[in-house]
Amino acid sequence: MNKKIRILIGKPGLDGHDRGAKVIAAALRDAGFEVIYTGLHQLSESIVEAAIQEDVDIIGLSILSGAHMTIFPKILELLKQKNAEHIIVIGGGIIPEEDIKKLLKMGVKRIFTPGAPTNDIVDYIKSIIR
Amino acid sequence: MELLQRFLKGDKPAIARVITKIENGTDPKLLEEIFPHTGNAYFIGITGPPGAGKSSLVNAIVPKLLENNKKVGIIAVDPTSPFSGGALLGDRIRMNDLALNENVFIRSMATRGSLGGLASKTKDIALVLDAAGFDYVLIETVGVGQIELDIAQVCDTTVVVLVPESGDAIQAMKAGILEVADILVVNKGDRSGADRLILEMKFAFELRDEKINWQIPILKTVAIENQGIEKLASTVKFHKEYLERSGEIEIERKNKLVLRVNELIEEKIKTHLHNYIIDQKQLKKMIDKAYERKITPHYITDEIVKKMFLKKEV
Ligand code: B12
Ligand SMILES: Nc1nc2c(ncn2[C@@H]2O[C@H](COP(=O)(O)OP(=O)(O)O)[C@@H](O)[C@H]2O)c(=O)[nH]1
Ligand SMILES: [Mg+2]
Numbered sequence: 545m546n547k548k549i550r551i552l553i554g555k556p557g558l559d560g561h562d563r564g565a566k567v568i569a570a571a572l573r574d575a576g577f578e579v580i581y582t583g584l585h586q587l588s589e590s591i592v593e594a595a596i597q598e599d600v601d602i603i604g605l606s607i608l609s610g611a612h613m614t615i616f617p618k619i620l621e622l623l624k625q626k627n628a629e630h631i632i633v634i635g636g637g638i639i640p641e642e643d644i645k646k647l648l649k650m651g652v653k654r655i656f657t658p659g660a661p662t663n664d665i666v667d668y669i670k671s672i673i674r
Numbered sequence: 675m676e677l678l679q680r681f682l683k684g685d686k687p688a689i690a691r692v693i694t695k696i697e698n699g700t701d702p703k704l705l706e707e708i709f710p711h712t713g714n715a716y717f718i719g720i721t722g723p724p725g726a727g728k729s730s731l732v733n734a735i736v737p738k739l740l741e742n743n744k745k746v747g748i749i750a751v752d753p754t755s756p757f758s759g760g761a762l763l764g765d766r767i768r769m770n771d772l773a774l775n776e777n778v779f780i781r782s783m784a785t786r787g788s789l790g791g792l793a794s795k796t797k798d799i800a801l802v803l804d805a806a807g808f809d810y811v812l813i814e815t816v817g818v819g820q821i822e823l824d825i826a827q828v829c830d831t832t833v834v835v836l837v838p839e840s841g842d843a844i845q846a847m848k849a850g851i852l853e854v855a856d857i858l859v860v861n862k863g864d865r866s867g868a869d870r871l872i873l874e875m876k877f878a879f880e881l882r883d884e885k886i887n888w889q890i891p892i893l894k895t896v897a898i899e900n901q902g903i904e905k906l907a908s909t910v911k912f913h914k915e916y917l918e919r920s921g922e923i924e925i926e927r928k929n930k931l932v933l934r935v936n937e938l939i940e941e942k943i944k945t946h947l948h949n950y951i952i953d954q955k956q957l958k959k960m961i962d963k964a965y966e967r968k969i970t971p972h973y974i975t976d977e978i979v980k981k982m983f984l985k986k987e988v
């Protein structure tokens with residue numbers, strides 16, 4: 545048996561800041577995960593559809609554009625519509641503290657902000673899967 | 675509804691889950707259950723060096739294959755890091771035009787340690803997509819630089835993609851290309867050197883055995899500008915018709931089954947060998963003797979293999 549944690553890293557919307565997403569994707573690969581990176585400028589629909597076809601355990605969204613309060617709820621809603629609520633949603637980027645609180649209430653599992661050590665992110669993911 | 679029933683109806687989450695189970699080897703019976711539903715898809719392989727534009731070509735050609743209400747399944751293989759066991763699967767970046775198409779299913783796979791351009795489970799996953807009702811199954815290989823023979827052992831049509839930049843590396847690959855390619859594509863036709871490469875490959879192909887009926891077409895494409903794609907799609911379809919008309923498809927597919935069985939035998943034997951057959955205690959004793967130069971590694975090998983097959987000589 546050969547189970548691997550699979551995670552999709554998504555860059556939704558017009559946000560062109562992809563350094564964080566790439567850093568996270570590489571760190572997760574180096575931690576032994578299978579990381580699907582779909583590139584910049586993704587529709588929420590594409591991200592959710594890709595996550596389903598790839599049968600990932602987690603979707604990780606990187607949002608530095610300020611659009612987090614529309615995109616996260618949309619992704620959660622689409623997952624619900626498609627019966628894929630078993631997929632955990634986490635994220636990171638430029639997201640103010642008060643918004644983080646609201647997002648966690650909506651069902652986002654965890655948000656990381658600038659400066660978060662990648663080791664902590666890896667450990668966190670390992671702790672919530674299996 | 676039962677997973678298998680949803681799967682056979684073409685339900686995407688179910689297809690995705692079946693793939694995961696087969697990839698992880700968690701449900702050995704599953705393949706038995708889906709196998710009777712296979713044999714209808716046409717398998718197309720896309721191979722070539724990293725960065726040649728394989729994913730971009732897939733993105734461009736799939737809309738042509740979807741014509742007449744067809745469905746296309748795609749498997750994109752990327753390497754697993756030998757150090758961490760993790761993988762960065764990035765082929766979807768170039769396949770954005772397909773992401774939301776109802777008749778397309780894309781699955782990224784990591785090699786998980788196998789060599790040769792495919793993951794060891796890729797062939798089984800191709801069967802999964804076949805059973806799920808896709809008319810075409812496209813497989814994009816890793817692109818390790820060398821020509822990957824593996825792909826030709828699964829696919830009905832193998833497309834080898836080269837680019838002007840591959841230059842010198844191609845010299846070493848020519849023999850391999852001849853062996854696997856049904857169609858040769860020179861992509862990045864917008865770059866200088868493309869025409870020269872086409873000419874070079876034409877000369878190389880002239881030296882081929884004349885008895886072979888299929889002349890490998892050499893096509894120029896610019897994947898990111900959709901140039902030459904129509905022609906590539908029609909050439910793939912033409913090759914399919916050729917195989918069907920000549921009856922070669924049956925011969926080829928039976929050959930592939932033979933190769934697959936051989937490969938599975940090897941895999942099985944290897945695991946059994948290490949798990950059961952070799953008596954580790956006895957092996958250790960023999961190794962000690964070999965270390966003292968009393969017996970050779972060859973002798974040890976013969977002893978083990980003789981025992982395995984219950985033979986007096988090997
Ligand atoms: C570099 C940078 C750019 C580069 C981006 C290069 C690139 N390809 O990424 C360039 C110069 C192109 C750029 C452009 C712009 N930028 Co800029 N940029 C930055 C800057 C200075 C650093 C971002 C960065 O790369 N950080 C390094 C990475 C590693 O950190 P990170 O992304 O935050 O990721 C960490 C965590 O957030 C978390 N994380 C992030 N994603 C994810 C995902 C998951 C799944 C997980 C688990 C964790 C996680 O983990 C990472 C590691 O700790 C920030 C300011 C800042 N200090 O953040 C502004 C900033 C993000 N930019 C900003 C702006 C406004 C812009 C522009 C609109 C400017 C303009 N008017 O033109 C443009 C927009 C471009 C576009 N198309 O989107 C604002 C955003 C304001 C907001 N959201 O409210 C910022 C905050 C600057 C500011 N203080 O005003 N920018
Ligand atoms: N100039 C040019 N670039 C191309 C062409 N096809 C693909 N590319 C670019 O080549 C890079 C690698 O392409 P990709 O499809 O990922 O290659 P793969 O590794 O073989 O799958 C990308 O930046 C593409 O945009 C082409 O025909 N011309
Ligand atoms: Mg690729």
